[in-house]
Amino acid sequence: MKKTLVIALLLSMIGSLIWCDLKAYYKRASITLKGVENFGENNDWEELFVYPYNDMTVAPDGTIFVAINRQHHIYKFDKNGNFLKTFGRKGQGPGDFYHPDNLTILENKYLVIGEYASNRRITILDLEGKCIKVVRTKKNNFYTTALKKNRVSYLTIRQHAEKKNGYQTKSLVIIKDIDSGMEKILQEITLIYRSSISVGPGMSVSLDNYFGEVYLAQTIEGNLAVGISNQREIKIYSPEGEVIHSFDLKITPIPVDRKYIKKYKDGILEDLKKKGEKTMNSTRKFWHDLKMKVFPSYDFLTIFDKHLPLYYEILVDKDGNFLVFRYTDCLKNCKTYFQVYSNKGEFICETELDKGNYDFEIDRRFKNICFTDEGIFGLFMNKGDEDEIIRLVKSKF
DSSP: OHHHHHHHHHHHHHHHHHHTOHHHHHTTSEEEOOBOTTTTTTOOHHHHOOSSOEEEEEOTTSOEEEEEGGGTEEEEEOTTOOEEEEEOOBSSSTTOBSSOEEEEEETTTEEEEEOOGGGOEEEEEETTSOEEEEEEOSSOOEEEEEOSTTEEEEEEEEEEEEETTEEEEEEEEEEEETTTOOEEEEEEEEEEEOOEEEEETTEEEEOOOBTOOEEEEEOTTSOEEEEETTSSEEEEEOTTSOEEEEEEOOOOOOBOOHHHHHHHHHHHHHHHHHHHHHSOHHHHHHHHHIIIIIHHHSOGGGGBOSBOOSEEEEEEOTTSOEEEEEOOSOOSSOOEEEEEEOTTOOEEEEEEEEOTTEEOOOOSSSOOEEEOSSOEEEEEEETTOTTOOEEEEEEOO
16 A cells, blocks of 8 residues: 555656656647636736736745836735735835836845836845845846845946937946945947837837847846847856856847838838727828828838847746747737747757737736746736736646
């Protein structure tokens, strides 16, 4: 009897290990998000998530934290999706926030919170929401990322000079010691930044930035991964700011040719047509003139580099694998693909992320998906939901 129980236990453990092997999971080539039934079933999602632009992270014990950017506070949920508490309010005091975002976990026991860049503040809480420390940064801070050894990293971006195809920017990757306050610049990166096309007095069309951006990610060891999306190299820095190693993504860039430009332009014109149809007669002429006069003469080549950026997000999963969400030449109703690399940088596979019954976009500004021990968590809408209600979702591996 005892022998049978031992064998059953061993088989169960082996089965659990196989099920949690993320490399095997990704090698299926396509994975589909399937929400866990009854997850967070008692929450009023419409009341909780009034606005978009929310950032999330998951602690080692499965506790989920969501930064509510426009309402200046943080939500805490248990691992079953049950809402527990709110902490923080708009303000500048300890435990107050001003547009919180970029949540990461420090040393498995603290919540690190970035804020609106020009606020130059990073707040550190314990996992119950008690304010431990407010850290001031010397420069505007974007994409705050916790590391180990009581250090955090951030990116500062300065608009440098106006160019024909946008603004030349200088980005600095910085590591800060939260005890001593010392800061160290790791990299200085010059890029072109383009966020919109001016199409008339007070009117513009928003764009993705196709000249490349800087990405920061916390590795499983608590180091810092730095990538520039128009380059193939990922560098790994220690918390002291030394390069540990680097690896090549080996992604083939997609060239921007006239065929792609035409497809891109046609897509924008289609969106303008829809906007025009929804507006009152007094403004419909504006959209018509925009479509017929302004856009045909606009040089769309100025929007792009010679090739598309290689990727638009880097995430790290519970095993330390890098998930690099790559660009494709698709513009509408696109499939989502990510390339998987080990924590040492070896290429493992490419995987399609099938969104299943959900609707969302991977957004580097506000992280809305996490690959954890418990499964994949995300802030998603149900597909076809006319009310566009965001909800917290869990999908098991």
